[in-house]
Amino acid sequence: MIAGYAPEFILGLVVLVAGTIAVAFPQPKNYLTRLINLEIPAFGLLLLMLSYNEALALLTFGAISVLSTFIYVRVIQKKEAAA
Amino acid sequence: MDEIIMAASAILILIGMISAIVNLDPFDKLISLSILISGIFPFIVDRGLLDVAIALALIAPLSTVFILMACQKRASS
Amino acid sequence: MLDEPARILIAAALCWINFVAIDVFFKLPGSGGVCGATAIAEEVEKGGGNLHGGFMLGNIVSSPDASAGTLLAACGVYCAGLPGGLFAALLVYIGNRICYDPGYAGTTGAITATFLVYGMTQVGFAASDFIAGMVIAILTIQGISHVHSSRLIARLWDLRNRLLGDHP
Amino acid sequence: MIAIYLCAIIAVYAALRIITERNTMRKLPFLNVISFAVTAIIALLLPHPLTILAAAAFFVGSTFESNAIASTWSGGMKRNG
Numbered sequence: 001m002i003a004g005y006a007p008e009f010i011l012g013l014v015v016l017v018a019g020t021i022a023v024a025f026p027q028p029k030n031y032l033t034r035l036i037n038l039e040i041p042a043f044g045l046l047l048l049m050l051s052y053n054e055a056l057a058l059l060t061f062g063a064i065s066v067l068s069t070f071i072y073v074r075v076i077q078k079k080e081a082a083a
Numbered sequence: 084m085d086e087i088i089m090a091a092s093a094i095l096i097l098i099g100m101i102s103a104i105v106n107l108d109p110f111d112k113l114i115s116l117s118i119l120i121s122g123i124f125p126f127i128v129d130r131g132l133l134d135v136a137i138a139l140a141l142i143a144p145l146s147t148v149f150i151l152m153a154c155q156k157r158a159s160s
Numbered sequence: 161m162l163d164e165p166a167r168i169l170i171a172a173a174l175c176w177i178n179f180v181a182i183d184v185f186f187k188l189p190g191s192g193g194v195c196g197a198t199a200i201a202e203e204v205e206k207g208g209g210n211l212h213g214g215f216m217l218g219n220i221v222s223s224p225d226a227s228a229g230t231l232l233a234a235c236g237v238y239c240a241g242l243p244g245g246l247f248a249a250l251l252v253y254i255g256n257r258i259c260y261d262p263g264y265a266g267t268t269g270a271i272t273a274t275f276l277v278y279g280m281t282q283v284g285f286a287a288s289d290f291i292a293g294m295v296i297a298i299l300t301i302q303g304i305s306h307v308h309s310s311r312l313i314a315r316l317w318d319l320r321n322r323l324l325g326d327h328p
Numbered sequence: 329m330i331a332i333y334l335c336a337i338i339a340v341y342a343a344l345r346i347i348t349e350r351n352t353m354r355k356l357p358f359l360n361v362i363s364f365a366v367t368a369i370i371a372l373l374l375p376h377p378l379t380i381l382a383a384a385a386f387f388v389g390s391t392f393e394s395n396a397i398a399s400t401w402s403g404g405m406k407r408n409g
Contacts, residue, residue, distance in 0.1 A: 008126050011096060015096065015119075018100055018104065019100070019104075022104045027104075027105075027107060032109055032154065033109070033112070036103070036109060036113065036116065036150060039116055039146065040100060040119070043123060046123065047126065050127060050130065050132075055134060058127075058132065058135045058139070059135055059138055062138065065146065069149050073152055073153045077152075085332070088332060088333075088336050088369065088373070091336035091337070091340050092336075094343070095339060095340065095343055095362070098347060102346075110352050110397060110400075110401055111355070114355050114356070115347075118359070121362050124366055124369075125366065125369050125370065128370050128374055128379075129373055129374070131374065133376065133379065133381075133382050134378075136370070136382045136385075137378075140382065140388075140390075141385050141389055143389060143393075144389045144390070144396070147393050147396065148393075151396055151400045165330060168331065168334070194398075194399060195398075195403075196399040196401070196402055197398070198402065199353055199398055199401060200353050200398060203351060203354055204354065207354060217357050220357075221356045221357055221360045221391075221394050221395075221398065222391070222394060222395040223391065224388060227364075232367075232384055232387065235379070235383050236380045238375060239376060239380050240380065248380055251380070251384035252384070255388035258392055259388075260395075288331045288332075288372055289331060291331060291368045291371060291372060292330070292331035292332075292334050292335060292368065294364070295334070295338055295361075295364050295365050295368050298361060302357035302358065302360055302361050303341070303345065303358060303361040306354060306357065
């Protein structure tokens with residue numbers, strides 16, 4: 001491990017970068033794959049925030065991440081119904 | 084935290100991340116995402132944030148259920 | 161007293177007997193409780209296993225039954241003694257209601273496991289041995305080979321039906 | 329101290345079995361093994377009365393997730409039996 005940083009910080013950075021690349025270039029190129037890949041950087045960011053010991057930030061981030069997923073699912077369903 | 088447990092959780096996170104990126108089927112991706120979430124919990128509990136662990140354990144499956152709603156719409160149409 | 165690996169193996173055997181006996185007694189290999197359990201059973205049968213053993217694997221996956229009750233009761237006794245185990249039984253009942261299941265097997269397994277683990281801690285075992293033992297026990301059922309474990313459970317199910325007599 | 333190491337090793341073993349299994353439905357029992365092992369790790373890592381609630385919440389959440397995946401894969405959230 002790199003000295004001076006918590007292991008959560010390093011791991012979170014790796015997960016965040018890899019997940020962002022996976023969101024940018026999804027393998028079957030549709031909205032559903034992109035939405036599932038969007039969960040990976042969310043948990044990477046959660047690991048990153050874990051290394052700062054802020055309980056309230058973690059709670060808020062988890063709740064907002066799920067709410068935004070719900071909104072994205074509704075948007076995708078509306079878009080597919082219109083198309 | 085002990086080195087071996089930390090290494091095991093890190094391996095779980097990395098396995099979940101890689102297989103969630105590589106797999107093509109949506110259900111396989113969701114199962115891999117579940118491995119990734121399982122690997123995060125020992126890190127949270129080790130810091131002593133038990134309230135965050137309880138809330139996240141109850142909130143994180145809802146995200147999977149919302150994504151499954153989209154999967155079902157796609158399969159039936 | 162015994163060494164820690166020997167104690168973990170004895171605890172694993174006790175946990176295995178406890179949860180398999182309660183699951184088979186409450187007719188978990190008889191039918192799938194939810195339709196996800198039925199799907200898992202059909203896939204296990206397609207891979208060479210037995211259908212009734214597959215029903216039990218599917219029921220363990222898709223709702224907290226006696227195995228989850230044993231694990232959480234051991235955790236409760238490890239963290240807070242006898243009241244912790246009974247509180248864990250209440251939590252298993254709530255979890256069963258969340259997963260569309262009546263929840264008799266899980267609650268019964270949790271209560272019997274609480275008294276089992278609490279009694280063994282008086283003898284000289286530690287509650288952490290039972291937690292590790294339950295993980296080993298669930299590994300032998302679900303993690304090694306689905307074909308062999310489902311056939312073993314089907315044999316136990318036949319034995320139960322021959323002893324108690326009420327075939328569904 | 330051997331108990332928690334054993335749980336960690338079993339969790340890694342089950343994860344390796346998941347990524348080598350091809351069939352989607354036959355992956356779910358191995359996921360259940362991971363969930364058991366991580367529940368045991370949570371309980372053994374921090375002995376505190378609130379830990380029971382955290383372990384039970386994690387286990388029930390993980391089981392509910394597997395239940396939802398299996399039900400959606402077989403089509404519909406209906407009960408039979």
